[in-house]
Amino acid sequence: GAGVSQSPSNKVTEKGKDVELRCDPISGHTALYWYRQSLGQGLEFLIYFQGNSAPDKSGLPSDRFSAERTGGSVSTLTIQRTQQEDSAVYLCASSLAQGIRDTQYFGPGTRLTVL
Amino acid sequence: KQEVTQIPAALSVPEGENLVLNCSFTDSAIYNLQWFRQDPGKGLTSLLLIQSSQREQTSGRLNASLDKSSGRSTLYIAASQPGDSATYLCAATSGGGSEKLVFGKGTKLTVNP
Numbered sequence A: 001g002a003g004v005s006q007s008p009s010n011k012v013t014e015k016g017k018d019v020e021l022r023c024d025p026i027s028g029h030t031a032l033y034w035y036r037q038s039l040g041q042g043l044e045f046l047i048y049f050q051g052n053s054a055p056d057k058s059g060l061p062s063d064r065f066s067a068e069r070t071g072g073s074v075s076t077l078t079i080q081r082t083q084q085e086d087s088a089v090y091l092c093a094s095s096l097a098q099g100i101r102d103t104q105y106f107g108p109g110t111r112l113t114v115l
Numbered sequence B: 001k002q003e004v005t006q007i008p009a010a011l012s013v014p015e016g017e018n019l020v021l022n023c024s025f026t027d028s029a030i031y032n033l034q035w036f037r038q039d040p041g042k043g044l045t046s047l048l049l050i051q052s053s054q055r056e057q058t059s060g061r062l063n064a065s066l067d068k069s070s071g072r073s074t075l076y077i078a079a080s081q082p083g084d085s086a087t088y089l090c091a092a093t094s095g096g097g098s099e100k101l102v103f104g105k106g107t108k109l110t111v112n113p
Helices: none
Strands: A005-007 A010-013 A019-024 A031-037 A043-050 A053-056 A065-069 A075-079 A088-095 A110-114 B004-007 B010-014 B019-025 B032-038 B044-051 B056-059 B062-067 B072-077 B086-093 B101-103 B107-112
Touching (some): A005 A088, A010 A019, A019 A110, A043 A065, A043 A075, A075 A088, B004 B086, B010 B019, B019 B107, B032 B062, B032 B072, B044 B062, B044 B072, B072 B086
Parallel strands (some): B010 B107
Antiparallel strands (some): A005 A019, A019 A075, A031 A043, A031 A088, A043 A053, A065 A075, A088 A110, B032 B044, B032 B086, B086 B101, B086 B107
16 A cells, blocks of 8 residues: 655755645554654654644744644644754654554655755 | 664675664663664665564564663664665654654664675
């Protein structure tokens, strides 16, 4: 079956602009995660969804970052007023049931470059 | 706060060699520990997941062990092949009821033909 897909694969934007990143999880997966991978840094957890609710938003770095999930499926990560330090690869993952109890399946990521 | 460290940061070996990648974590109250592979420009592929009650997991030429008391995990790769070249990431659950994984920075493996 289809894996996790993300769009766009690459995004170049100017400082101060808003961007939206999209994640389509594997069908039937109830848990969805967003991570960020910056140059020289490890993967950094951003937010976790179980269904449409987000019980753990602790990784969002500032109030410029927000995410939503609708219909228990597609998720959108929005970054407002982008800064150069937001440049990174944003990865989405989904798992079948209760989050960390199951293997996470990752998408290919969106490479964001803020000029 | 869970912290995950991977040593070495990079490793280069000749084809056919057996090798071990190391991972250490600071909070032993983990739910599970996972090993992933990342190829350049691509997402992560799950290799092995070890539950906290388990000591090891095997898949093909890969064997991962877990020692919670010492805060260590190892990934053993037997008879390495050039196709094994990638970055290997270790991730441990953060504990405290949180649902997030904490990742190490990875070991970049190069297997030379």
